[in-house]
Amino acid sequence: MIREELTRNAVHQLIRGQQLGVLSTAGEKGPYASLVAFSISDDDRRLFFVTPRTTRKFANITADARVALLVNNSINRPEDFHQAAAVTAVGRALTIVPPELESVRDHYLAKHPYLKEFAYSPSCAFVAIRVERYILVERFQNVTEYRIEDELDSTH
Template sequence: MRRLQEREREIAATVLGLLETQHVGVLGTYGSGSPYCSLVGFSFEPGLERLYFATTRATRKYANLSETGRVALLVDNRANREEDLHEASALTAVGPVRELAGPERERAAAVHKARHPSLADFVDSPTTALLALDAERYFLVRRFQEVMVLEIAP
């Protein structure tokens, strides 16, 4: 990741904090002319350049992301309270997605299973795809209307 300016470092710290405290996100895909959302357990690289999630290849989300090659992942800290409208933070990571293989998959699988031990058998299944979202940018929304963007450059 490129060297960040002070404001970007502040945003990155907030993004990292949200990713560290949440374990499940909403994956947005698009395929066959329709948007589709699903819950996924995610893991991530501390440099914020990459997030991981797993899915069975026989799912609609896999078909959609294979068709378009791009996804959005929403992570938030809401607690299903009225106050969430003004107090919750929501983070959307966007970018290309790809299935991992070989040593890259092995490394990502270790990261993912360390964060989600209950998914170890699922991740290791031959029918499961382990995917990497190569984050291009993060959109962070706080206090209902405060929007910040963090660009992630290679």
């Protein structure tokens, strides 16, 4: 239980400290990765990003909602092999619609105020990733995981 709490705290700190992540989707042409600016819900159960509806990532999500978002704190230096950490959030993506859209947009813009025009563009969609599990990799080889479902089960 202590290790799980440490993992949860490390995931929480790392994700909240970063602006960008690499979104992985799958489509007809195979795997696809793209850089996205994201925000996270207060309870760490959902991640949000904005994308034009004409992108390959949006088409892939529409066809197959299974996604992964990789977030890391590396700085592209040799010390990363001993100090950097990465979190992969695995889950399902869904498009946010009114009435929830406004609160999600406000939450997103609190982290990314410079993306206001993009976030309000009628050609863009807000997407939420409902996280099923987080996988934490520290010091290049220590891997731990926790499932959101397990956390939900322990609170009921």
